[in-house]
Amino acid sequence: MKRVSAFLGAAALMMSSALANDTSAVLTTGGLEFVNNAQVVMESEDLYISRDEIRVTYVFRNDSDEDQDLLVAFPMPDIVPDHFSPVAFPTGPADNLFEFKTMFNGEPVEATLHEYAYAAGVDRTKLLQKLNLPIVPISQEAIDAVxxxxxxxxxELLHLGMAMPDEFDAGEGWEKHHWPNWTYRATYTWEAHFPAGERVTVEHSYKPSVGGTVGVSFLAEPYEDWDPAAEYKQKYCTDDAFLNAVRNTLKNPDEPYSAPFFENWISYILTTGGNWAGGGIEKFRLVIDKGEPENLVSFCGEGVKKIGPTTFEMVKEDFWPREELNILILDRHDEEY
Known part of the structure; x- marks a missing residue:
């Protein structure tokens, strides 16, 4: 696929085919499984992403001559705890961490939350339940309990990769503590009725999990087995125009961390959209809001245009989900622009 970049004002943009979607699912004895549906088409999707909120509106069409009653699922991005980095995790209540809301044809829907805990690729949910530990690793309750x-x-948790040790001297001698270290995985589901030959509208909104760093890390030279510039180029499609825009702000050209930005990372699950009839979306619209005019943004895609001081739009027809969407927003923090 051709990759196209555009340097628009204070933002560098590159995008590749990506989309965010509901999916159909079944509940089995092994848990929730995503399945294909050959009757219901995702006619359109309108997706808005910012650091503060994600909103998405779908129009589905049942092309069959029979009503379809489906379990619809909306998987959330994993939460991987990082207790020593400035990650803005969702702060909703324990039973709705993402403050997820759903509307079906204009009526509120009560979605069911399915929660899982993974460590080293293994489902450890039952172990947490056995130990009576809270499942959300970033919650203060889980931190205190571990x-x-x-x-x-x-x-045992250290051996399984579910806890992380921390030793320090705060002035009263060495202390040893343990932090939760499992990955939190969540999916919302609800039962939906799709009448034969008709369209229905589904709307979601929720608070994203925003990762980040203090300072800019991708200008650093490669070291050991990590090349930050190459990783960011692959994940966020950072191009020369974007990198030069950041380099031009360095307070010290010899200090790659002196750029006046904080990194913000947002991920959105896209590929589950291929589970609907046709495997794609007939009309897809994506809007990314970088927050402030002086901020920079980079993500992967094509055909992007600026539609406002902080917003960028991509519109596609017959859009096929191929990969997830990762967004890098650089939040400028000095007072001299």
Whole structure:
């Protein structure tokens, strides 16, 4: 696929085919499984993404001559705890961490939340339940509970990659603590009725999980087995125009971390959209809002145009989900622009 870049004002943009979608699903004895549906088409999707909110509106069309009653699923991006980085995790209540809201044909829908805990690629949800540990690893309840575990249980979690040790001296001698280290995975589901030959509208809104760093990391030279510039180019499609825009702000040209920005990362699950009839979206519209005019943004795609001081749009027809969407927003923090 051809990759196209555009340097628009204070933002550098590159995008590749990507979209965000509901999917159909079934509940099995092994948990939630996403499945294909050959009767219901995703006619359109209108997706808005910012650091503060994600909103999406779908129009589905049942092309069959029979009503379809489906379990619809909306998977959320994983939450991987990082207790030492400035990650803006969702702060909703324990039973709706993302403050997820759904409307079906204009009426509120009560979605069911399915939660899982993974460590080293293994589902450890039942172990957390056995130990009576909160499943959301970034919650203060989980942090306190893991730190209060007895030595034997803490050692078990360390062995399984579910806890991370932390030792420090705060002035009163060395202390040893443990932090939750499992990945939180969540999917919302609800039952939906798709009348034969008719269209229905589904709307979602929720608070995203926004990762980040203090300073800019991708201008650094490669070291050991990590090349930050190459990784960011692959993940966010950062091009020369974007990199030069950042370099031009360096307070010290010899200090790659001196650019006056904080990194913000947003991920959105896209590929589950291929589970609807036809495998794609007849009309797809994406709007990315970088927050402030002086901020920079980079993500992967094509055909992007600026539609406002902080917003950028991509519109596609017969759009096929191929990969997930990753967005890099550089939040400018100095007072001299």
């Amino acid at each position: 730190d209060a575990l007895d030595d034997e249980t803490a050692a």
